[in-house]
Amino acid sequence: RKEVEQDPGPFNVPEGATVAFNCTYSNSASQSFFWYRQDCRKEPKLLMSVYSSGNEDGRFTAQLNRASQYISLLIRDSKLSDSATYLCVVNRDDKIIFGKGTRLHILP
Amino acid sequence: NAGVTQTPKFRVLKTGQSMTLLCAQDMNHEYMYWYRQDPGMGLRLIHYSVGEGTTAKGEVPDGYNVSRLKKQNFLLGLESAAPSQTSVYFCASSRPTAGLQETQYFGPGTRLLVL
Numbered sequence: 001r002k003e004v005e006q007d008p009g010p011f012n013v014p015e016g017a018t019v020a021f022n023c024t025y026s027n028s029a030s031q032s033f034f035w036y037r038q039d040c041r042k043e044p045k046l047l048m049s050v051y052s053s054g055n056e057d058g059r060f061t062a063q064l065n066r067a068s069q070y071i072s073l074l075i076r077d078s079k080l081s082d083s084a085t086y087l088c089v090v091n092r093d094d095k096i097i098f099g100k101g102t103r104l105h106i107l108p
Numbered sequence: 109n110a111g112v113t114q115t116p117k118f119r120v121l122k123t124g125q126s127m128t129l130l131c132a133q134d135m136n137h138e139y140m141y142w143y144r145q146d147p148g149m150g151l152r153l154i155h156y157s158v159g160e161g162t163t164a165k166g167e168v169p170d171g172y173n174v175s176r177l178k179k180q181n182f183l184l185g186l187e188s189a190a191p192s193q194t195s196v197y198f199c200a201s202s203r204p205t206a207g208l209q210e211t212q213y214f215g216p217g218t219r220l221l222v223l
Contacts (some may be wrong), residue, residue, distance in 0.1 A: 033212070043198055043214035044151070087151070089212075092206075094158070096212065098143075100150035 004090050006099040013078055014107050020074040021102045023088030033064055033071045033076050036087040039099065044087055047073075077105050109134050112117040114199050114215035121189045121222045129184040129218050131199030139202045140182035141166075141212070142174060151198065157182055158204075187220045196220075 006023045009077040013019045025033075033050035045075045050054060050062040075082055083106045088099035115130045131140065141156040153166030157176040171193060173185045182201075186193060196219050200212040 041217075043216050044212075045214065046211045049211075096153070098151040100148070 001074075003027055004088055004097045004099040006086075006088050006102045008100060008102060010103040010105050012105045012107055015078060015080055017078055018074065018076045019078055019104065020072055021086065021104075022070045022072045023090075023099050024070045024104075025088075025090045025097075026050060026069065027090075028066075028069060030069075030090045030092045034089040034091075035062055035071075035073050036089055036098075038087055039086045043060055044098075047086070075104075080106050082106050089098040111135065112199055112201055112213050112215035114197075114218050116217045116218060117216065119221070121186075121220065123190060123222060125186070125189050127189065127220075128186075129197055129199075129220075131182045131184070131201075131215055132180055133182075133199075133201040133213070134180060135201060135203070135204050137181070137203045137211065137213075138179075138203035139204060140176065141180065141200045141202075142172070142184045143198045143200065144168065144193075145198060145217075146195050154184065154197075189220075191222045194220060194222045 003026050009099045011030045035047040036044040038044040050064045059076045063072045085101040085103050087101045090097045114131045125207040143151045145151050152168045155174040157163045160179040163174045175183045196217050198217050199215040202210050202212045
């Protein structure tokens with residue numbers, strides 16, 4: 001089993017809709033979690049950190065479920081500019097593991 | 109602050125040629141990384157460094173060497189390029205806190221084509 005797994009998508013979602021995707025991790029010793037966004041032919045950029053209590057940044061909400069070993073990202077009122085690949089990142093000690101990403105297409 | 113910069117942005121090599129990719133960061137970060145990204149494979153760690161003068165192997169180190177002579181620079185070398193090394197190379201840096209990784213900041217990438 002891969003240490004970090006994501007549904008590759010693509011998720012094709014109409015503008016204005018709500019979309020959510022998950023990322024599962026296999027190592028219960030994982031310590032910190034992040035969502036990165038990567039636009040086509042660009043570098044990954046941090047979207048948000050994921051805390052046990054959950055966190056929200058505008059239209060974006062991230063949740064961590066340690067018992068089931070997954071993190072989630074919810075995007076409300078999706079915009080065309082949200083079209084990108086979303087990478088899940090899991091840290092454990094000195095090791096950083098990137099998921100392969102979930103592609104999201106927002107349709108006009 | 110420029111953040112993380114990479115040189116060159118694009119390069120075409122012939123099989124067997126050598127080259128060095130340069131990564132520079134001006135954020136005084138301790139940790140630096142080199143990744144390659146290929147379609148369907150995601151980001152794969154080649155080598156990384158936890159401080160000046162130290163380097164370590166990542167997931168896919170074969171065919172690459174690195175050096176971290178100065179804290180702000182991390183060089184990735186290809187001694188004898190192969191077509192399998194055609195990829196997009198990203199450098200990143202971060203500053204650990206209490207042994208955990210903080211946010212990684214990525215450079216814009218270097219697109220390498222080996223013919």
